[in-house]
Amino acid sequence: MNWLDRLGLARRPARVGPVHHGHADRLSEIHAAAFARPWSANEFEAFLSDRSVQIDGLYDGRDPQPLGFAVSRHAADEAEILSVALARSVRGRGHSRLLLAYHLQALAHAGIARVHLEVEEGNVPALALYRRLGFVQSGRRPGYYARPDGTRASAISMTRIMSDPAP
Numbered sequence: 577m578n579w580l581d582r583l584g585l586a587r588r589p590a591r592v593g594p595v596h597h598g599h600a601d602r603l604s605e606i607h608a609a610a611f612a613r614p615w616s617a618n619e620f621e622a623f624l625s626d627r628s629v630q631i632d633g634l635y636d637g638r639d640p641q642p643l644g645f646a647v648s649r650h651a652a653d654e655a656e657i658l659s660v661a662l663a664r665s666v667r668g669r670g671h672s673r674l675l676l677a678y679h680l681q682a683l684a685h686a687g688i689a690r691v692h693l694e695v696e697e698g699n700v701p702a703l704a705l706y707r708r709l710g711f712v713q714s715g716r717r718p719g720y721y722a723r724p725d726g727t728r729a730s731a732i733s734m735t736r737i738m739s740d741p742a743p
């Protein structure tokens with residue numbers, strides 16, 4: 577470690593960029609740490625080969641592997657966000673906004689007019705993130721998610737109309 581590293585001055589700010597097949601294991605690890613039903617590296621490999629799927633990665637410091645991701649699937653002019661997750665080590669710093677704003681911009685450039693998602697009702701950081709980026713609640717599905725402890729949680733459906741002005 578050189579003196580810049582020791583002082584924390586070598587640290588570059590978080591950035592968003594593409595992910596590739598060499599990132600599938602890390603993407604799966606981040607997903608497994610964030611959700612009760614993990615997606616395997618093979619599932620991420622399949623996403624990465626699917627032209628209807630967009631995945632963007634969050635990078636921090638010198639780590640060449642992503643520390644977060646946003647993944648969505650699109651058809652015609654609509655997209656659905658399938659998952660957004662950050663490694664715990666980089667949460668709580670506003671990086672998710674950078675990641676999702678970039679992801680939405682990429683979808684807009686691809687001609688997407690509406691973006692949909694579903695999120696657990698009690699997921700306060702995720703709801704705040706989505707509202708901050710202009711998603712509006714479009715529905716609620718009581719008891720939609722099964723929690724690992726056997727209880728159920730409602731899903732909030734949200735939509736972002738891409739032609740609406742940024743909030």
Ligand SMILES: CC(C)(COP(=O)(O)OP(=O)(O)OC[C@H]1O[C@@H](n2cnc3c(N)ncnc32)[C@H](O)[C@@H]1OP(=O)(O)O)[C@@H](O)C(=O)NCCC(=O)NCCS
Pocket residue numbers: 610611658659660661662663666667668669670671672673695696699700701702704705708
């Ligand atoms: C959802 C997730 C990506 C958000 O990233 P984060 O780094 O934790 O959140 P950020 O620091 O970017 O903050 C996002 C917003 O949530 C708020 N927030 C963050 N943590 C919070 C907490 N514990 N309580 C209340 N609000 C919180 C922030 O203030 C911010 O809102 P603001 O823009 O109005 O100030 C991250 O928590 C995560 O990976 N969670 C696990 C996976 C998940 O639940 N994904 C979403 C469902 S698909």
